[in-house]
Amino acid sequence: MTVFHKYVRTILEQGAVEAQRDGSAAIEAHHLLLAIxxxxxxxxxxxxxxxxxxxxxIRAALDREFAHSLASAGVSAAAFGLPPASPGPKPAADMGASARLAFERGFKYGAPRSLRPAHVLLGILQAQFGTVPRALALAGVDRDGLAAAVRQELADETA
Amino acid sequence: MPAVDIPVSQEPADALASVAALRRMADQLEDAAVEQAMRAGWSWPQVAEALGVTRQAVHKKHAKRLIAAGVTLRRR
Known part of the structure; x- marks a missing residue:
């Protein structure tokens, strides 16, 4: 198993824990971002x-995006006074559509043997729609600028 | 009763993000509400009927989590 494969496994394991904390049945791209x-x-x-x-x-940006998107529909997360649910007994086992897309996109940027953790991040940053780009935009993060910084980091590594 | 002003966005990106967030919110609320009901001694058939789903569906979705959380579950 290569260093990169071990990294992907670590990210998936940590992403599964993040999904479990979220009460999500599947690992999504924003869970991978938290894991990275x-x-x-x-x-x-x-x-x-x-x-x-x-x-x-990143957690704060994601929480803000959630509250903002609910507010767009006139809903407040705080309006329901229920105590939070207990987490599931095991970390999430499945990957959601956004996580699959992130890996697919990231893997396109490098030859299999040259893949690095930054390629996974680049894959996540390629999404134009969904939770991650909205959370970054609300936090005032320039997503294209961040992707350029990732590419520069990769270029410096191979130089 | 006065009309409630709900600020529904006209932008497709905002509307779609709201749908995604509402689904997540509904899932979180379901987890919390089912747990609260079961802790209060409700049965699976009662919870299922209240949610409008089958007993099997609600059991499959929530039983392992509630057992792990130490909730005493009524069979009927």
Whole structure:
């Protein structure tokens, strides 16, 4: 198993824990983004931190996007006074459509042997629609600029 | 009763994001509401009927989580 395969496995395991915390049955792209921000020592993690996006900042941006999208339909997440549900007994096992797309897109950017963690992040940042681009936009993050920084990091690694 | 002003966005991207968020919200509410009902001694058939789904569906979706959470479940 290559270093990159081990990284993907780690990201999926951590993404599954993030999905479980969210009460989500499947791992989605935003869970992968949280996972990337949680695993230190990679090119992808360096780019995120340089942009001020540690795990807490990403979580806050995602929560804001959720509240904002609910508010667009006149709904407040805080309006329901139920105690939060207990989490499921096991981390999520399935990948959702957004996570699959992120991997597909990321893997297109490099030859199989040259894939790096930054390619996974690049795949997530390619999405124009969905939770991640909306959360980043609401947080004032320039997604194209962030993707350019990821590409630069990859170029520096291979130089 | 006065009309409630609901700020529904006209933008497709906003409308679609609202649908996605409402689905997530509904899932979270279902988890919380079913757990609250079962902790209060409701049975699976009662919860299923209240949700408008089959007993099998609600059991399959929630039983493992509630057992892991230590909720005492009524069989009937």
């Amino acid at each position: 921000a949680s695993v230190e020592g990679t090119d992808a993690h360096r780019v995120l931190v340089s942009a001020g996006l540690d795990r807490a900042a």
